[in-house]
Amino acid sequence: MCLVLQGLQHLLNLYTEACETTKLQEVRIKKLETTVDDHGTIAEAKTQHYEHKLKKVTQDAEVKLVAAHVEHEQAMISFQEGIKNFVVVSLLQARIRMAYEAKETSLECPAWPVDSWVANLKELGGNHVPYPSKSRAGESSKAAEVVVEAEEKKDADADAAQDAGAEGLKKDGGDAAV
16 A cells, blocks of 8 residues: 555656646746737837838928929929020010111111110110121121132032042043943
8 A cells, every 4th residue: 555655645746746837837828928918019019100100201201292393393484484584585686686787778667666675685684785887797798708708619629529539430430331
């Protein structure tokens, strides 16, 4: 019986150890569950934090995009107004030059409001169109004559070179072509 008692005692010790091990495992499981819950809470907080940051960055980017779009639109309007101003100034300058040249050749048209054109040109900030003097007109026609003479000489040289090339071909390959 002693052996049986010892066997029972041994079984009782094993059962007690198993119960303690189970309790330890349950405590560890509860700690791990708490840790997992804590990590879940931390992950959720981080997710919310980064979602908030993403929303803020997205809103900032949208604001910058709208500002850039408005700035671009203003720049385009300014550019278009500048072009319109340039065209108007150029047209006024051309009209004034035309009126001055007409006046110089005694073809003046009294219906042309040259003074108002000059005033509008000053108002728009355009360069003043000088009244052409007779010496300038003579110089410009002399310059035009020089350019015409140079072009005529260039054409004559080109014709001479072409004629010389054609004669050379006749001498060298005239028999072969026939």
